[in-house]
Amino acid sequence: MARISVPVTATRSALPSPIHTGPIRSGVNLSTPPSNSTSARKVGWEYLAQSIRTSLPLVVIDLLALVVAIAVSRQFLITVLGGAAGMNISVIFPPIAMGFVLIGAELGLYPGIQLSPVEEFRRLIVAATSMFAVWTVAILIVSEVFTVQKGFLALSFLMCATTLVMGRSVARRVLGRCQWWGFPTLVCGDDTRAIEVFEWLRGSPHVGLRPVGVIADPSTLELDGSESWFIGDWSSVRSAAVENKAYWALVIPSEEAHSDITDEVSNCLEILPHVQLISELTGLPDHWGGRRPVDGLDGIHIQQNLMLPGKRAMKRLMDLTVSVSALLALFPVLLAIALAVKLTSRGPIFFGHTRLGLDGRGFKAWKFRTMVVDADKTLEKHLQAHPELRAEWEKDHKLKWDPRITTVGRVFRKLSLDELPQLWNVLCGEMSLVGPRPIVTKEVEKYGDCWGLYTSVKPGITGLWQVSGRNNTTYDERVQLDEYYVRNWSPWLDLYLMIRTVRTVLFAEGAY
Known part of the structure; x- marks a missing residue:
């Protein structure tokens, strides 16, 4: 077998650096996003229906295995050993069954395809052990007859481990003959x-x-x-x-x-x-x-x-919950910032700039205005007066000292307070709390072969780039960080990045 190694480009990320699957193209003149660029395939109801058809029979088989195991164990204690049943199983079984299914889903038992017999056995035992551990703790809390219960619990666990594994094995052989399964x-x-x-x-x-x-x-x-x-x-x-x-x-x-x-x-x-x-x-x-x-x-x-409909729904629920809570909690702060903007410079309070988001569609990304009126003219005059800064501007469209930014605007940018109105974009479904940085049309060419991947998700207020050096990173590193995020998203990654954002904002890391 040939050994193949993959070169990895180092980045400033706090996470492992992503693999760049395509070159960054340069020298391409794109005034608008390419209409024929490759975009990620839309995965929706068909995938969800197939997942349900594949998962549901296994859920039913597992629950039947639990019912049989617990019922047989209870009856054995009553008829053979003459012991007490201990509790009304019909009352406690629904939460037990629900807990097992939730644990099994988290462990990947549903839909449970591509699992080897050994790996499926391990996950079934872990799910059953977790369920019985919770059950035992619940009995210790609400019951004084644990001495009667422990024999029943031990026997039920052994029976469940046996029936679950046997039930899965038989179910796979039967379901494998059905064309609609898998x-x-x-x-x-x-x-x-x-x-x-x-x-x-x-x-x-x-x-x-x-x-x-x-x-x-x-x-x-x-x-x-x-x-x-x-x-x-x-x-x-x-x-x-x-x-x-x-x-x-x-x-x-x-x-x-x-x-x-x-x-x-x-x-x-x-x-x-x-x-x-x-x-x-x-x-x-x-x-x-x-x-x-x-x-x-x-x-x-x-x-x-992020291609899976269930995961996208989970991310959207997180966005709605956090954005609504943040808008309510930060209302006094938003009002104070709005007054500061209005009283310190002429012009509107908010500034909406067209950015590219999901599927390459344009939307207005809202911010508190931090620049002077006629900002473009001010910038051009500054670059003409200081031609040595033009290369810095053309590299990343940023200047460490930008003459367009107002005095209070500089403070708001340093603390990222100017981006708080984008919580409204999140609420409207145009952005996400965490995601790739929203870009303008001129930046499309910098994403090259990653353009389709970038437009497969919503841009975010914060993201991997924002907590990995921000303006201190190169644009190629930024593209790779966005690529890594899209390919490796999980709720835990979003939570981690939101927590890291707090630190990044407080210490103004890479902000100017």
Whole structure:
């Protein structure tokens, strides 16, 4: 097996540095966002419906396994050992069952595809152990008969561990025969191992990944196009995924790889929310994802959470909750800033600047006005008087000392207070609390091949760039930080960045 290493560009990020999957193009004159640029595939109701169809049978089987285990244990204690049942199980079972399902969902048991038997066994035992631990604590708090209960709990736990594993095994064998269960999957690779993986998946429907065909370079495999399993070359990934309603891809890197592994993976990343690298790779950074065995096929799973409808709904709920709370709590501060702006310089209180957001659509990003009236003319006069500053301006469109900024505006910018009105943009759904920095049309060319990825999410008030040096970073680093955020989003990452933002604002890190 060839060993493939991935070069990583260092950044100022507090998190591991992202992998840049495309070059930063320069010298391109774009007055408007490119209408034909590649954009991320929209994943919505079809994916959600497929997830429900795949998850629901497993939820039902697991709950039946719990019912059988607890009922048998209770009856055994009563009839065989003559012990007391201890409590009315029908009353406590609903919260127990709900707790198990929530823990199982967090552990990835639903929809539970691509899990090896060993990994599924481990997660089932962890879920059952967590559930019984909570149950035991609840009994200790509300009951004085724990001595009667402990035998029942111990027996029920052993029975649950057995019935859950057996139930899952039988359910997978049965569900694997149903065409509506599981996820259509693309197998991508330029050597015969891709064909072997395709055939293995066809014979292993219990895994939950249903292969629809192989994406490969026909010249490399010397194909004539008549092969039933061949559905197109690498340029056909998008059309094949949409046509077959595929949301998974297994990528098998060539043993004789002549290119960076990211070139092969990046063909799938903007199209499919789940990409699994099947290989014995070394040197691949951990932050790409966790290593997961696919029933014997070891690989690295890359899940792009912000392509998934459930994750997007969770992020939107966080945005609404925090933005409404912040607007109410900060109302006196907002009023004080508005008065300061109005009383210290002529002009409007708020300034709306057109930025590019989700799907490349323009919107007005609101700020407290921190610049003088006729700011553009003031800047041009300043650059003419100080030509040595023009290079600094053209590099990042920023100056460490900007003549357009008012005295109070300089303070507000230092503390990022001028951006508080963007909470309204969040409330209206134009922005998110955390996300890539909103950009103007002139900056599109700097994103190059990452433009489609950038426009697949809403821009944020704060983000990875803002807590990683802000204006002290280069634009290439900024693009990579945005790319990392989109590819690795989680609620915990948002929470971490919001907490880091407080520190960044208080110490004015990288602000000018």
